[in-house]
Amino acid sequence: MPVTVCTGRPAGIIRNVRRPFAHEFVLVLAPGGDERAPGAAITAALCGHWEHPPPCPLAAHHTATARERGMLRLRTLFATEPDRAGEVRARMAVALTAGHLPGEPPAPAPLTPDLAAPAPPAPGTRWRLVSSRPDEVRPDEAEHARRLAAG
Numbered sequence: 233m234p235v236t237v238c239t240g241r242p243a244g245i246i247r248n249v250r251r252p253f254a255h256e257f258v259l260v261l262a263p264g265g266d267e268r269a270p271g272a273a274i275t276a277a278l279c280g281h282w283e284h285p286p287p288c289p290l291a292a293h294h295t296a297t298a299r300e301r302g303m304l305r306l307r308t309l310f311a312t313e314p315d316r317a318g319e320v321r322a323r324m325a326v327a328l329t330a331g332h333l334p335g336e337p338p339a340p341a342p343l344t345p346d347l348a349a350p351a352p353p354a355p356g357t358r359w360r361l362v363s364s365r366p367d368e369v370r371p372d373e374a375e376h377a378r379r380l381a382a383g
Contacts, residue, residue, distance in 0.1 A: 252369050254373065255366050260359060272333055275293070275295075276334050290323075291316070293309065294308070307367075309380055321366060325361075325364050
């Protein structure tokens, strides 16, 4: 059952109802990379910087990471107005496609095609986005999603 929560915006506009959503990304993290960096890039894309005071202006969110067969899987739960979900998903995808945190120079070359070795060293953590897909909020995430929607 979808969860909806009214935000603090003016009443009478359907945009005021936030719903929870989920999105999954799979990426290759350069060896020695900080697996928190891609989540920080998502936060910067949605909130302006990975360190910011609450609340998240566009979409309250949480990103969990898990290592799987040499890949890093990110699962982001977020809550926003339904008509803004596409914008949130696009911002997250653009941030992860960049392959580095904002404000850091891009890597001098992409990861090698065989994914065995990174490009020449560059400051900061690098990654390559492999896949991106919307998903449904799972039953075990429902309570967390409800809290995100509540703000």
